Amino acid sequence: EPDGARLLARLAALADIGRTGSGACCRLALTDDDRRGRDLVVGWMRELGLQVSIDPIGNVFGLRPGRRADLAPVMTGSHIDTVRTGGAYDGNYGVLAGLEVVAALNDAGVSTERPLVVAFFTNEEGARFAPDMLGSLVYAGGLALDEALATRAIDGAVLGEELARIGYAGSAPLGGIRPAAFVELHVEQGPVLDLEGITIGAVESLQGISWQQVDIVGQSNHAGTTPMRMRHDAGYAAAAVAHFVRALTREMGGDQVGTVGKVDLTPNLINVIAARASLTVDLRNTDEALLQRAETRLAAFLDELAATEGVSISTQRLARFEPVRFDPGIAARIAAQAEALGYTHRRMSSGAGHDAQMLARICPTAMIFVPSVGGISHNPAEHTQPADLVAGLRVLFATLLQLANE
Amino acid sequence: EPDGARLLARLAALADIGRTGSGACCRLALTDDDRRGRDLVVGWMRELGLQVSIDPIGNVFGLRPGRRADLAPVMTGSHIDTVRTGGAYDGNYGVLAGLEVVAALNDAGVSTERPLVVAFFTNEEGARFAPDMLGSLVYAGGLALDEALATRAIDGAVLGEELARIGYAGSAPLGGIRPAAFVELHVEQGPVLDLEGITIGAVESLQGISWQQVDIVGQSNHAGTTPMRMRHDAGYAAAAVAHFVRALTREMGGDQVGTVGKVDLTPNLINVIAARASLTVDLRNTDEALLQRAETRLAAFLDELAATEGVSISTQRLARFEPVRFDPGIAARIAAQAEALGYTHRRMSSGAGHDAQMLARICPTAMIFVPSVGGISHNPAEHTQPADLVAGLRVLFATLLQLANE
Numbered sequence: 083e084p085d086g087a088r089l090l091a092r093l094a095a096l097a098d099i100g101r102t103g104s105g106a107c108c109r110l111a112l113t114d115d116d117r118r119g120r121d122l123v124v125g126w127m128r129e130l131g132l133q134v135s136i137d138p139i140g141n142v143f144g145l146r147p148g149r150r151a152d153l154a155p156v157m158t159g160s161h162i163d164t165v166r167t168g169g170a171y172d173g174n175y176g177v178l179a180g181l182e183v184v185a186a187l188n189d190a191g192v193s194t195e196r197p198l199v200v201a202f203f204t205n206e207e208g209a210r211f212a213p214d215m216l217g218s219l220v221y222a223g224g225l226a227l228d229e230a231l232a233t234r235a236i237d238g239a240v241l242g243e244e245l246a247r248i249g250y251a252g253s254a255p256l257g258g259i260r261p262a263a264f265v266e267l268h269v270e271q272g273p274v275l276d277l278e279g280i281t282i283g284a285v286e287s288l289q290g291i292s293w294q295q296v297d298i299v300g301q302s303n304h305a306g307t308t309p310m311r312m313r314h315d316a317g318y319a320a321a322a323v324a325h326f327v328r329a330l331t332r333e334m335g336g337d338q339v340g341t342v343g344k345v346d347l348t349p350n351l352i353n354v355i356a357a358r359a360s361l362t363v364d365l366r367n368t369d370e371a372l373l374q375r376a377e378t379r380l381a382a383f384l385d386e387l388a389a390t391e392g393v394s395i396s397t398q399r400l401a402r403f404e405p406v407r408f409d410p411g412i413a414a415r416i417a418a419q420a421e422a423l424g425y426t427h428r429r430m431s432s433g434a435g436h437d438a439q440m441l442a443r444i445c446p447t448a449m450i451f452v453p454s455v456g457g458i459s460h461n462p463a464e465h466t467q468p469a470d471l472v473a474g475l476r477v478l479f480a481t482l483l484q485l486a487n488e
Numbered sequence: 489e490p491d492g493a494r495l496l497a498r499l500a501a502l503a504d505i506g507r508t509g510s511g512a513c514c515r516l517a518l519t520d521d522d523r524r525g526r527d528l529v530v531g532w533m534r535e536l537g538l539q540v541s542i543d544p545i546g547n548v549f550g551l552r553p554g555r556r557a558d559l560a561p562v563m564t565g566s567h568i569d570t571v572r573t574g575g576a577y578d579g580n581y582g583v584l585a586g587l588e589v590v591a592a593l594n595d596a597g598v599s600t601e602r603p604l605v606v607a608f609f610t611n612e613e614g615a616r617f618a619p620d621m622l623g624s625l626v627y628a629g630g631l632a633l634d635e636a637l638a639t640r641a642i643d644g645a646v647l648g649e650e651l652a653r654i655g656y657a658g659s660a661p662l663g664g665i666r667p668a669a670f671v672e673l674h675v676e677q678g679p680v681l682d683l684e685g686i687t688i689g690a691v692e693s694l695q696g697i698s699w700q701q702v703d704i705v706g707q708s709n710h711a712g713t714t715p716m717r718m719r720h721d722a723g724y725a726a727a728a729v730a731h732f733v734r735a736l737t738r739e740m741g742g743d744q745v746g747t748v749g750k751v752d753l754t755p756n757l758i759n760v761i762a763a764r765a766s767l768t769v770d771l772r773n774t775d776e777a778l779l780q781r782a783e784t785r786l787a788a789f790l791d792e793l794a795a796t797e798g799v800s801i802s803t804q805r806l807a808r809f810e811p812v813r814f815d816p817g818i819a820a821r822i823a824a825q826a827e828a829l830g831y832t833h834r835r836m837s838s839g840a841g842h843d844a845q846m847l848a849r850i851c852p853t854a855m856i857f858v859p860s861v862g863g864i865s866h867n868p869a870e871h872t873q874p875a876d877l878v879a880g881l882r883v884l885f886a887t888l889l890q891l892a893n894e
């Protein structure tokens with residue numbers, strides 16, 4: 083039986099790395115704090131007797147051999163990078179629960195038919211380097227390694243250089259471990275399970291993600307002397323985009339969401355009309371056709387805005403992933419195990435992107451969700467009740483054990 | 489006769505200090521580049537035989553004695569700090585033209601009845617420390633010295649510490665030099681003279697300035713999983729404010745202007761709903777009652793926005809100056825001198841704030857404007873034709889000479 087207290091202790095220890103004054107976890111991908119977090123988790127992997135391998139994009143795999151070396155392993159895992167205002171559970175929970183599954187098997191002296199792998203993937207959050215889920219995307223063959231290594235961070239750093247700097251540019255062959263199945267345990271990060279009072283989500287789908295950077299070039303000028311009709315205000319144009327995104331989601335309704343989370347003005351001074359603005363637009367929908375419609379509407383608005391404000395606007399794709407359907411068989415097993423363990427459960431869709439959506443490209447995959455209190459995530463107040471964390475761990479344990487013995 | 493070529497050479501030399509890659513002048517107040525600019529100008533003052541004194545807020549005065557030491561001096565001057573994307577003329581022109589007036593008098597061996605003072609005032613731009621015109625405001629008794637010294641910069645530095653660090657915390661008594669009159673020569677920074685093809689503006693008024701900082705606290709959350717109706721998005725709220733300011737100026741019409749030039753989101757990441765936003769609102773009007781109406785409308789909008797978005801909003805005044813009427817007598821002399829020299833001229837109002845508006849509190853004051861090509865300012869492309877720069881210099885020379893001999 084996996085030990086919930088041991089999992090919580092590991093979660094607390096990892097959360098202490100990169101903790102900010104406001105109590106957040108800040109371990110942006112490939113920073114020194116990410117390295118410290120990685121070192122801690124790799125140390126635990128070795129203590130548990132796992133065979134650790136690191137691939138050229140910095141994904142880390144800890145393998146527990148099975149009785150049958152000729153069978154493909156069953157894999158679990160997630161990520162340990164965080165956003166700047168991250169909580170203790172996003173990603174970390176799935177990785178450390180995987181380690182606790184191994185620890186429990188070790189304690190009980192139980193072996194499995196198939197090898198078991200606990201993995202953590204590089205730059206899942208996408209908060210420092212775009213796209214999100216970059217490590218698992220490269221692993222699954224969806225992005226060329228050299229292109230990924232050349233990616234620039236929001237702070238200007240180059241991904242490959244940062245990876246080498248923190249000592250995680252590994253030499254294990256990319257995609258060398260090819261799993262028979264992948265199960266990712268994660269906190270929901272949204273309000274559904276919490277609002278409905280349900281403990282376990284068997285995640286059978288994941289919504290499409292569209293990330294763009296919008297760069298606006300206007301003309302800096304004096305805020306006091308420049309008549310309104312003579313302005314080419316990149317700052318106003320940026321505000322108009324964020325205002326439009328909100329209006330668009332209101333008009334489209336359904337589960338269309340849209341967010342402008344990042345805005346940078348130049349020169350960013352009180353009495354200077356901004357010369358340039360750079361902002362990001364995150365659009366998501368479970369329906370690919372609707373997501374495309376949202377993108378089309380935004381593009382039309384940007385054209386119109388460029389003309390009326392007299393600014394030039396260019397866009398750059400940072401990420402684009404279609405909605406994903408997970409493996410119904412794996413989702414059904416998760417639901418069955420939750421049922422057998424006496425937990426309330428439901429089928430559901432994920433609002434967030436996850437490494438599992440990349441793994442789904444190469445093997446049968448599904449996810450297990452546990453409730454996020456108040457639906458809060460990417461926030462230091464992110465919380466999941468310990469009993470729910472333990473419930474998710476037990477469902478993961480049972481599901482992996484079943485898959486690993488087939 | 490003042491020497492236009494010598495003025496242009498000094499302007500070019502000063503513009504080289506703090507020049508950025510994009511050709512802008514960046515000498516934000518009390519930075520190392522401001523110090524280098526100050527050192528250069530003070531050196532020129534000494535070369536010209538001026539008696540240099542520096543007051544405790546870092547204003548610098550270069551005095552040329554008159555025949556009558558018992559008469560109050562006539563003062564000219566402006567500022568040499570710049571915004572981050574500044575041009576070569578804003579402020580610098582008025583100071584260096586003052587030096588050229590002195591140089592011309594020296595060359596001709598001409599003395600005046602009254603002493604002549606060329607001054608430059610600290611932090612006129614307000615781009616690093618609020619309020620703008622801070623040095624001249626303290627000099628004129630409108631802000632207590634200790635309060636001014638405690639002001640925090642946008643980069644967190646304390647004004648008094650920066651002043652001491654660059655060696656410009658002087659010991660001359662504050663307001664010790666009390667002028668009989670003040671004339672400030674400046675580029676218009678707006679489009680009026682350029683559009684109308686007029687060389688000289690006799691500035692008889694200056695519009696009211698209202699600067700506020702708006703701080704918004706929402707709740708950071710996940711951009712993918714958080715339904716639109718559950719958001720408390722400080723980034724969206726900031727955009728809504730900028731959108732409202734534009735709509736308000738459109739609705740009010742007249743010469744109401746409004747600018748959101750500075751916006752900072754936290755954590756400022758693509759997939760995180762912003763927890764906090766801080767932005768500035770610059771509102772101006774020539775009519776005090778209308779400016780108050782704009783402020784009232786903004787305040788009402790912020791209340792409504794806080795309620796609908798579920799965020800908390802607080803405001804902080806960064807500057808508030810009522811519209812100013814300059815001395816009609818001085819303005820009339822400027823117009824008469826322009827006429828006598830054969831320049832086209834008109835009475836006009838200033839859209840920008842200027843040190844002259846603070847000096848107007850303690851002595852008869854007016855300003856001379858010359859055209860800004862395309863009305864562009866606070867932009868590296870800020871330009872005034874050399875012939876216009878020389879025209880302004882000649883009108884300044886004639887006006888000062890007249891005032892100094894009365």
Ligand SMILES: NC(=O)NCCC(=O)O
Nearest residue numbers: 206207214434435712759
């Ligand atoms: N799970 C998670 O927060 N992933 C980050 C990528 C996203 O923004 O959905």
Ligand SMILES: NC(=O)NCCC(=O)O
Nearest residue numbers: 306353612613620840841
């Ligand atoms: N002249 C000038 O640009 N002054 C700065 C203060 C203002 O924003 O008007």
